[in-house]
Amino acid sequence: MSTANSFKITSTDIKQNEIMSLKQVYNGHGCSGNNISPQLSWSGFPQDTQSFAIICHDPDAPRENGWYHWLVVNIPSSITNINSGEKIKGSLETKTSFNENQYGGACPPIGHGVHHYNFTIYALNTKKLEISENTPPVEVEKMIKKHSISQATITGLYERK
Numbered sequence: 001m002s003t004a005n006s007f008k009i010t011s012t013d014i015k016q017n018e019i020m021s022l023k024q025v026y027n028g029h030g031c032s033g034n035n036i037s038p039q040l041s042w043s044g045f046p047q048d049t050q051s052f053a054i055i056c057h058d059p060d061a062p063r064e065n066g067w068y069h070w071l072v073v074n075i076p077s078s079i080t081n082i083n084s085g086e087k088i089k090g091s092l093e094t095k096t097s098f099n100e101n102q103y104g105g106a107c108p109p110i111g112h113g114v115h116h117y118n119f120t121i122y123a124l125n126t127k128k129l130e131i132s133e134n135t136p137p138v139e140v141e142k143m144i145k146k147h148s149i150s151q152a153t154i155t156g157l158y159e160r161k
Helices: 136-146
Strands: 008-010 042-043 051-058 067-076 116-124 147-159
Touching: 008 116, 008 147, 042 051, 051 136, 067 136, 116 136, 136 147
Parallel strands: none
Antiparallel strands: 008 042, 051 067, 051 116, 116 147
């Protein structure tokens, strides 16, 4: 049986506390990356997990509540990885701070220093969150945290000089 302490997330695209490649950088708002969501794998989650959710959040963004780059909910508990650029069948991608229902890569303000992009996988105690694709990111995060029984995070970095 797994414990919360063994829950971890890994990625072939994101290295813990290292600068992300242009593959994960936004294409727009002055940034010219590929805007491809990273590969993620997770393991060691609680046995009673009913679904997963992913949030990519930049707490360093110069706005209240930071910047939400990716929110995916209702990921079946049988899924334990996502490939680069992949959409998970049966899941729901909700609005990001870019006002898009998809991954939005790193794109911090020029000269604002290094930003932290926290990719967090949440193990949830419910199969489905009753939210819509237009639910504001802060509300989605509140619902996820309300149903979270464990979580794991990997952090990528990015800076625009």
